[in-house]
Amino acid sequence: MGQANYAAAKAGITALTLSAARALGRYGVCANVICPRARTAMTADVFGAAPDVEAGQIDPLSPQHVVSLVQFLASPAAAEVNGQVFIVYGPQVTLVSPPHMERRFSADGTSWDPTELTATLRDYFAGRDPEQSFSATDLMRQ
Template sequence: MPTSTSEPLKGRTAIVTGAGRGLGRAEALELARLGASVVVNDFGRPGRDGTGAADAGPAEQVAREIRADGGTATVHTGDVADHQQAEELVQLATDTYGRLDILVNNAGILRDRMLFSMTEDEWDSVIRVHLKGHFNTSHFAARHWRDRSKREGGPVYGRVINTSSEAYLAGSAGQPNYAAAKGGIVGLTTSTALALAKYGVTANVICPRARTRMTEDVFAGFGEPEAGRLDPLSPRHVAPLVGYLASPAAANVNGQLLVVHGGMVAVVERPRIQAKFDTAQDVFTYDELDALLTPHYKDRPPNETFAAAEVLGLRHG
């Protein structure tokens, strides 16, 4: 299918979950600007913890913005963490536009609490929306692409863009549920990339930093925009990367983790071995491990975690 540089996604169909506000809204608008027909999914609950009455208003408003700008959009207000409703979302895209080409998983909630204070429901609900929600939509999109590939006798066009977080990279003491879900999303993405590559589908994951309803307290007083300048934490800094990853130009980008914010994109390597120790015997003993590992960690602070975010200068503050 021919495309232009101004509309590289012309003729493509995209789903964006959690697209009623914040990052999802910016991403849906960007994909539409690049020519895609967009299914705007948002459950619409007003609380960032996923509480409150469902409201179609946010998704409808984004769809209206897309149409007012000359684009094409339809609305789905189901819960992507519900397996059946996720199937209905993918079915809506294929019924309305004939097929699905792009899936952007963005929907999520927050229920922050320290590990020792967190309730079972606070854990389960965040894992359900973030991790299960990503799985549900990816599952049905993957089935669609596999079936199309079999029918058409070769690779098809498919793009999955998932949303993780720096909370996975650097840890977040008050968000064990969120950090775990976001780490799981990275694992899901790399598995998806490997499983679907033969069908022509890529899967990548981003760690965005943006000032939204979800992060308003985290970023209060952090990186405030200068007068007349775009907020460095605006979701508009994130959306172009999603548009690129959804495009034909990103055909060779697969299974990658990218951090994005404020005019910066960082490609994060997979973990590498920092040090290696071999036993001088058949099996390690306690004393041998003590002699090898204790000196290695002697001068490190006890709260040091993976260094990726530190190296990239991405920690908040």
């Protein structure tokens, strides 16, 4: 099962950061989000114990993988990177695209009749699997 409380808190942090990026960008202040997929004391129950890795290799969930992205974002080279969301998992850094408008539904008249809107949205979503929604884990598998 997911951790709804944890996910909601992280979504709030993301929204706050993106709002700060918009508001402060005009002053040269950049704010970005890093979502580390990392094995820490807090995630031990989720990810389990670190596996044995070969000499010279790093656990894919080691927090060490996040360091290079933090260094980049803190450097002058990232001066134009603002309001972005990154996921770090092992040697992968994934840039998450912001929510976008998928489809616009317009009423025939000046407002929607509940029955008409129900029919329109029911038809649009017909055949979709309600269990298939956004998942950062699925994003990392692409």
